[in-house]
Amino acid sequence: MTGHGRWRGTIAATLALVMAAASPARADDGYRLWLRGEAPVGPSARVTVRDETATLRLAAEELTRSLPAGIADVTLALAADPQVAALRLPTASLGDEGYLIRRVRLGQRETLLVTGNSDRGVLYGSFALLRQLATGADATRLALASSPRVKLRVLNHWDNLDGSVERGYAGQSLWDWWTLPDFKDPRYTDYARANASLGINGTVLNNVNAKADSLTPRYIAKAAALADVFRPWGIKVYLSARFSAPIELGGLKTADPRDPAVAAWWKTKADEIYRAVPDFGGFLVKANSEGQPGPRDYGATHADGANMLAAAVRPHGGIVMWRAFVYADTDPEDRAKQAYSEFKPLDGTFADNVLVQVKNGAIDFQPREPFHPLFGAMPKTPLLMEFQITKEYLGFATHLAYLGPLFTETLAARTGRGAETVADVVDGAAEHHALSGMAGVANIGRDRDWSGSTFNQANWYAFGRLAWDPTLGAEPVAREWAQQTFGTDPGVVDPVVRMMMASREAVVDYTGALGLAHVMATGHHYGPGPWVSDLKRPEWNPVYYHRADRGGIGFDRTRSGSDAVAQYAPALAKRLADPATTPERELLWFHHVGWDRRMASGKTLWEELVAHYDRGVAAVGTMRASWDALRDRVDAERWGKTATYLAIQQREARWWRDASLAYWMSVNGRALPAGVAAPAHDLAWYKAQLFPHAPGHPE
Template sequence: MRAGTRIVGALALLLAGAAQAEDGYRLWLTAPLHQAAGTGVAVLRATPTLMLAKNELATRLPAGANVTLATSGDAAVSALRLPFATLGDEGYLVRPVTLAGRPTLLVAGNTDRGTLYGALALLRHLATGGTMANATLTSTPKVKLRVLNHWDNLDETVERGYAGDSLWDWWTLPDRIDPRYTDYARANASIGINGTVLNNVNAKADSLTPRYIAKAAALADVFRPWGIKVYLSARFSAPIELGGLKTADPRDPAVAAWWKAKADEIYRAIPDFGGFLVKANSEGQPGPRDYGATHADGANMLAAAVKPHGGIVMWRAFVYADTDPSDRAKQAYTEFKPLDGTFADNVLVQVKNGAIDFQPREPFHPLFGAMPKTPLMMEFQITKEYLGFATHLAYLGPLFQETLASKTGRGAETVATVVDGSSEGHRLTGMAGVANIGRDRDWSGSTFNQANWYAFGRLAWDPALGAEPIAREWARQTFGTDRRVIDTAVTMMMGSREAVVDYTGALGLAHLMATGHHYGPGPWVDDLKRPEWNPVYYHKADRNGIGFDRTSTGSDAVAQYAPAIAKRLADPRTTPERELLWFHHVAWDRTMPSGRTLWQDLVAHYDRGVAYVADMRRRWDGVRDLVDRERWEKTATYLVVQEREARWWRDASLAYWMSVNGRQLPPGVDAPAHDLAWYKAQTFRYVPGHYD
């Protein structure tokens, strides 16, 4: 009850101020409040979650609405014999019925959480043009765990965070409960997110101390009525750092006993604690391989500790060697494929969408479809580490959809059917998104960045939803009903990610950014300690051509895909053009499907990317008088920044490629604004999201 009362009060204050200005705080939940008078919302059982649902509906439904909130176990609802059997724990149905002789719109699920999702879905239906008269809805999530990974540090900085400091005020928790924690939970519930990992995967052992467990428990108390569990990233060496042991070897009984005791301690404070996320043996993080053990040994030891409590372990597959491998893209497959079928039944292996590291475009990770005996959890990056931080408009719905729709080469199987478990029969399934949320007033650094948080949640609920319908759904809820604004926003969004690919590295190029902070171009970098840290390692440009040969004449990474996919990717004539240079070293003079040479095509992509940003600026200018001033001006300002930085990427990259290939620009193409030495001389300190 207290959580529901708290959010209604906070919203009333918020909306009173919103009459003067809109600053993005309300996210996509901008539907106006209605007078409660004349609106009837009945609850058959007064639980904290159902009362939250009631408060949401009572303040937003149009006058005259008559709604009943219930669960399938309520006697009156059970007598209706409605199709609850397929809804699981979180599905819902909304439909007109007659209860106790009165017509009403029933919102119900098998659990309180399902009913809450149904109530929020009804509000989304109304906010996107639906009516009470046609509100017959039903949906069940296809993915069980829909989780945000916060890369938030205990000093309240955020690794790869571009929206201010951490949302979690660790210093004042658990005493002060910021109202934003409730608003965060409400926003997540509205798109079906049911879990949050509170701390960075580059974890500190301190997160597992009693002091910080109490802070996590306070957040769990806020999130629980909204159907959200908390998880913690666990540092693998914690038994040494906190427990005084001499080893963290997962095969050591003392280590296993320490983790069991720690899990018991956490569950005493947080009875519904979700479990652990682990980054091990990657980028200097400790792990089981330090002791000659496998990833399965480490994951299973932790899984045994949390299993009595119903907990799970999400074990990241993001690994690469400390020495120069033949191809960094092969590392995860090489280490994890042989372990298929050896993980405990409460372990998910969390795999990034591509084999390198959240690049603007990567082919789908070859592990998807290669480990049929192991549940694989998708990991997307919502925060735009390589797609322009907070200031570049890049809607990631198309990136998420592109990956999920990819066929693995095993019959009709797609990445989505691997993730949702339907192709391989797994019941434990999950999708994680590295959050883009911070303490900025608009949560994500800009209005359009909010769409990526929204799209992740919607696709985690149902990977078959389309990027364009989701964009339209978000725009309608965010900007209102004016069709010109909605159409403009959706048009801008749908091509925006491709534009970033064009001006940062098209045709399969990747990892061309500057060192460390990843801000801006650095395709010339070749002096870093480890070879695979250098952009030259990935593009391999020389006088004759460009691209990474991953065929049998090179690293043979194509062999990690199913035979049908591998055969197609082994031949540059059948490799998708968008991935050509990812898999092949190609001559600059190769004739492309456009009829141009590869060099001419690459130049055209750079120009197309810059032109798209300029077109977004023009389109946004066209709705200046139709969007509230604060959000319009911030977006307009960032589009100016994006166009300037897109030109910087284009000019610096072309200057470098010309220094390598000795070719001139095609006739009529503008030369870079400066020489290569000027671009190489640019240095930046204190870049957001980068912490040593």
């Protein structure tokens, strides 16, 4: 048994640093994220730890650093501790990572107990306790118990070995591969701490467009150094594996997964990695997509490739996350159908330590997409949800777009198989899979505020909270983030939450509502480009997706078109096959309809589309006015950067609106409805705008 006094010196030193960082004389650059607990005013809590592990030590330091005055006594202990076990608390259902917080009598004293079946559970419970207190909970009535509904809660970093980040808008990679493994930047610890506060328990270090170099001894040693930093925070490291590595590194003539020499090479490589990183999580693989090598190059299936890798990591307890994003070199009938067509027939053929990682929608992280038809279609296979936290299609770092509503809209969607939701598939409840997972493409870089702006931090936060429990609502998550980020003053929190909850819909409105998708400029995806039609492959061109002509607009995915609706469960497919029963927000995704179609509002489709563009621009103006009113209630540095970004967003929302309307009018030959402002320039002007050095896009 060890009291917290053993670590008093460490805690005091850490506390001094936090107090210095919180000094009013220092501007707030957003570095502390939502972890803004201040040193207690008055006597600090007595924190007792009834075991000694590095993870429990970190939990104790967190509580000593941030518990408010008035919490007199806290005990951290494992559920198996004899004194805790004697209390007969309901800890058996907590699993390996859950926690329970309860006021109890332990020995001769009253204490607030934080317990779990593992030290990670206690760590998560400590952060949950701080979160509850920071959002206004009554310390005298605390009684919490929670377990993660999703087993693997993983960030995917699309970070390259040269320090660049594909689709990254927050500076260079957080990983300084050049100085690793020797120098372990303190930011690595701060990163791990932030993830642990949300219950994120895994990180994929390198881009899915992987280089074989990531699997060389030099880079394995660098990954091992990061694993050493992350381990006490409950985080495992994973690597994206290039499928052709046996050729590039091993000198083999093939990477065919059915070749015994290839399988032997991967087994030897896995053994090498596990010697350096005993708790290595496993591999993430992008194969046969956007030019990446894969098993189909050899006439083998995705299951052949995944199972070969799964066999290599199985002896060590590792898993394989095999992406279903298969964007082939050949022109498909409908790009939205590809993943289902390739993976649905393979249901039940994957090894039991393989998860198929499926994007939330069938195209590519659009501002709005229907949920991917694979959810509900592969009951014999664990499906791992892939969301994009970084805003590749939602305005990069400068547009305020809180993605909580996008995440929850997908997770709450009914698959068409009874009452089953996408969340039921993802968390394994639908088919009782032992493995379950949710991955988020990270929005983290070397910027001081980590994510490019204060509000972008909320998307990292929302992903973590919803990965822990997919049934949490977007608005409650936004509120708890705002309270921890700006304080609990309702005069600040309420308008901030209103801004957040309206923001994603605003982006949908000014970029392309009613089911329009992929109308962005090609390559870098910055700004509008619905007119692009001259690229080599049809599905590279926005005109492929909107199909606008003089008679109407939208992609016909019914039986008369690509019949993509047939990939959904029959009851749902029947509703989506009829424009009258398709939700209007997805109408143009599934149907090509006339410009004069009468909408629920009574407007024609053309009038409704124009109204959405204007509504989106107006919503940004409202957000900007709301933020302006908070100038004296938010620290100057974070207020100023956000105000500047909202001004950029308002300007670019108008650009999106004007350029899009100019193009649609050139196609449909229609005038704008009465009273609607004309675009500021002609279509030629908008087409002439070029941005060859937009961020996040490899040149």
